[in-house]
Amino acid sequence: MADASTLKVYHLPGAWGLPTVSPFCLKLDAWLRMTGIPHESITAPTPFAGPKGKAPWIELDGKKLGDSTFIVAHLAERFGVDPDAHLTPAQHGVAVAIQRLIDENLYWTMVHDRWMNEANWKQFRDIVLGGLALPVRRVLGPIARRGVKKQLEGHGIGIHEPEEIAAIGRRDVNALAAILGDQDWFFGDTPSTIDAVAYAQLVNIWRAPFESEVRRAIGQTPNLVAFIDRFAAKYYS
Template identity: 50%
Template sequence: MSELIVHHLPSAWGLPSVSPFCLKLDTYLRIVGLPFTAVIDKVPFGAPKKKLPYIEHSGRRIGDSTLAIDYLEGEFGVDGNAGLSAGQRAVALALQRLLEENLYWVMVYDRWMVDANWQFFRDIVLGGMPLPVRRLAGPAIRRGIGRRIEGHGLGVHSEREIHAIGIRDLGAVADFLGDEPFLMGDRATTVDAAAYGLLANILLTPVASPVKEAGLARDNLVSYLQRVRDSYFH
């Protein structure tokens, strides 16, 4: 069988990757039990879509965590949503969109745009570049990310509004989880991979934010992250 290789951004802060999407794919592979070899790419420039993660398998390179999952499910016959009804799959997809298409951008804002966080995050995210290049290119890359956050729509808001949006998203996830072990019930499914990838990167890192504080105040979310970690990363 051809080896499955997963390219992801480096680890930091005790997490396998500082990228929510890389950590998502890593978690997904552990949930469905597919063995893989992880390769760390310090920068995303060599990836097929210039973003990480991507996978290599049987001579193919597939960018995007969700498209990689689709490929793996077709190729290996695994199903990260096994046992879920069509209605449950729809709810899981809506939750995944909330996480990946909205709350993710709040995390990006806190890492890149909040000056106190940027002071140390830049060394992590740009750490793959030689120092002189980093000094020259860093401010331009940061401005580019700022434009992307505005393009998404989130970046036109004030910091207070951005944090309120993030706290609402995170609160909805915590409310939905309630006392269940995993988001869709007793077993971890694909949306748990997405949730762990992002929530661990918000709650379990030194990046300061009122969104992180609101998350840490939700006991069920904190124990959920511990449960995923204990189940798949021991």
């Protein structure tokens, strides 16, 4: 019988040298590397087995838990780790605001690029659904794409024209570049959770070989490119 105290982490498949093509899954993976919590990493072909129907999710102490933010908070308490202990109250507040920008806005510009751009989708569908048999993939692909389109429209970003969505993404990228400035990490000399959040999203745009105005915007911000490389060298070398 498996040990229920062993942390099992389920994430979506990887590509482009990344362990997973999901920024939320990669955020959790990066945070676990940052904190050194021992775990077993498992690639799931779809997110549907998770308790919220999304990835990532974990199994620990005989229970399943979904949503990367909730998982991080739970694991920090469960294992007594806090990579944000050096932050001031004001910095904690800024970190929440930065995470909202990334998770609730910049992320959706990436989703639009991957799923709604026809050329990009033809490449991405075989990555994100690559763990499924081809006949299943052919049936599930259009269904999943329609579902994502509804999510984009429900969020609000999906009602805009592609060039308007690109402009939103460029503003987000430029805001992150301005906040980072000439620092190594978003709050100075020591990495914290927000660095894992930013890395996971930015590298998933930067490394993906897709047509994307937002990707070009990252390339025009040398400090963000250097940040991506710095994080990868520290935690993924």
